[in-house]
Amino acid sequence: MPSLLTMESPSSRPTTAPAIKANAPKSTPGPADRTIIDINHVDFFYGESQALHDISLQIPEKKVTAFIGPSGCGKSTLLRCLNRMNDLIDVARVANGSIKIHDIDIYQPDVDVIELRKRVGMVFQKSNPFPKSIYENITYGLRLQGVSNKAHLDEVVERSLRGAALWDEVKDRLHTSGLGLSGGQQQRLCIARAIAVEPEIILMDEPCSALDPIATAKVEELIHELKSKFTIVIVTHNMQQAARCSDRTAFFYLGKLIEYADTQTIFMNPGNPQTEAYVSGRFG
Numbered sequence: 001m002p003s004l005l006t007m008e009s010p011s012s013r014p015t016t017a018p019a020i021k022a023n024a025p026k027s028t029p030g031p032a033d034r035t036i037i038d039i040n041h042v043d044f045f046y047g048e049s050q051a052l053h054d055i056s057l058q059i060p061e062k063k064v065t066a067f068i069g070p071s072g073c074g075k076s077t078l079l080r081c082l083n084r085m086n087d088l089i090d091v092a093r094v095a096n097g098s099i100k101i102h103d104i105d106i107y108q109p110d111v112d113v114i115e116l117r118k119r120v121g122m123v124f125q126k127s128n129p130f131p132k133s134i135y136e137n138i139t140y141g142l143r144l145q146g147v148s149n150k151a152h153l154d155e156v157v158e159r160s161l162r163g164a165a166l167w168d169e170v171k172d173r174l175h176t177s178g179l180g181l182s183g184g185q186q187q188r189l190c191i192a193r194a195i196a197v198e199p200e201i202i203l204m205d206e207p208c209s210a211l212d213p214i215a216t217a218k219v220e221e222l223i224h225e226l227k228s229k230f231t232i233v234i235v236t237h238n239m240q241q242a243a244r245c246s247d248r249t250a251f252f253y254l255g256k257l258i259e260y261a262d263t264q265t266i267f268m269n270p271g272n273p274q275t276e277a278y279v280s281g282r283f284g
C-alpha cells in the first residue's frame with residue numbers, strides 16, 4: 001500500500017464539466033479545480049435502512065464544499081464516510097461504490113484508518129476540547145505520534161493557534177484548561193487541534209450551530225482563511241452560512257444528491273425545483 005493520501009493523483013486533473021442537475025449520474029468541480037475526494041455511486045446503510053442512494057460527487061482541493069439539505073437527508077452520514085468515522089457504528093456500512101482520496105480507495109482493507117483520520121481531520125457540532133490545558137489539547141495528536149521535542153511542540157502550538165485565529169486571545173494562558181474558554185474559543189481550539197497534525201482535509205459537521213453570531217462570524221472568517229491550506233467540507237443547516245463560506249454546494253434530499261454546483265448557482269440560479277424550494281425557504 002503506498003503511503004496513504006500522499007500520492008499525486010491522476011484523478012486530480014482539471015475538469016470542465018458543468019454543474020449537476022437532477023438525475024445526472026455524476027457531479028464534478030468547476031473548471032480548473034483539482035479533485036481531491038472522488039465519491040462514486042455510494043450506497044450506504046444503517047442495518048436495513050438505506051441512508052445514502054447512489055451518491056457521486058467530486059470535491060475540489062483547497063476549496064470549501066458545503067453539504068446542505070433538510071434534517072435526516074444524509075449530510076452527516078456522507079461527511080462521516082469521508083474519514084470512515086461510520087466504522088465506529090456497528091450497523092453502518094458502505095454497500096456499494098467507492099470513495100477515493102488522491103485516487104486511493106479509502107475503504108480498501110489495507111488502508112490505515114488511523115493515518116486516514118490524521119489526513120482527514122474532523123471538527124464536530126459541539127466543541128469537544130479534552131479536559132487538558134490549551135497547550136496539551138494542541139499537542140495531543142503529535143505526542144501520540146511520538147513527537148516530544150519541546151521547541152517543535154511550542155512552534156506547532158503557536159502556528160496552530162494563529163492558524164485558528166486564537167493565538168492573541170490565549171497566548172498568556174496556554175497552560176490553563178481548554179474547558180475554561182468560551183464556546184466560540186473552544187470551537188477554534190478544536191480547529192487548532194485539528195490543524196496541528198497538518199491534515200489535508202478538514203470535515204466540519206455544523207461547527208457553528210452552538211455558537212452565537214459573533215463567534216460564528218469568527219469561525220466563518222477562519223474557514224475562509226483555512227482554505228488556502230486545507231480542503232474543507234462543511235455540513236450546515238444555515239443557508240446563509242453555506243452561501244457566505246463555500247465555493248461549492250451540494251444539496252441532498254432523502255439520501256439523494258439532488259444538485260451540486262458552484263455556490264452562487266445553487267443559491268441564485270438552481271437547476272432543480274427542489275433545490276430552489278429549499279434555498280428559498282419553502283421547505284426543510
Ligand SMILES: Nc1ncnc2c1ncn2[C@@H]1O[C@H](COP(=O)(O)OP(=O)(O)OP(=O)(O)O)[C@@H](O)[C@H]1O
Pocket residue numbers: 046051069070071072073074075076077078089237
Ligand atoms: N447511528 C445511526 N443509526 C441508525 N440510523 C442513523 C444513524 N445516524 C443517522 N441515521 C439515520 O440516517 C439518516 C441520515 O441521517 P444524517 O444524520 O446523516 O442526516 P443529516 O442530513 O445530517 O441530518 P441532520 O441535519 O438532522 O443532522 C436519517 O434517517 C437518520 O435517522
